[in-house]
Amino acid sequence: MDQLGLAFMPTQLLVRVGQPVVFTNSESLAHNVHVAFIDTDSTIFLADMDPNERTQIVLDAEGGYDVTCDVHPGMRAFIYVTTAPHATFADPDGGFSIPDVPPGSYIASVWSASMDLRGQRTVQVSGPSTVLDLSILQ
Ligand SMILES: [Cu+2]
Known part of the structure; x- marks a missing residue:
């Protein structure tokens, strides 16, 4: 999931439990990545993202995750993590x-x-x- 044009791209991502999710910052602004598990409203991951930085996480719990940038409140995305064979x-x-x-x-x-x-x-x-x-x- 990239950060570009003050947006996350794509804005929706479907991944398998245990599948790595890579975040990149492809623009010349600093962002952060704030991932929260929706069911518990708890932060799972929070990291600063300098220009050209790349980070990777693995989400082990099935469910929905909000992805935001705390620097730019308009930046939002959603990740759904599933064990289902089709989704x-x-x-x-x-x-x-x-x-x-x-x-x-x-x-x-x-x-x-x-x-x-x-x-x-x-x-x-x-x-x-x-x-x-x-x-x-x-
Ligand atoms: Cu940002």
């Missing part, structure tokens, strides 16, 4: 697609920063396309 971010309207999922039985989980909107259910994937409505999970 994606939903569009702003809630739509999503996950290509190339082999047929079988899966547990589909929805994560949101709001715990009220989380849930899961079993889904059977078969054929070339499976429609999955996760709007009513409870």
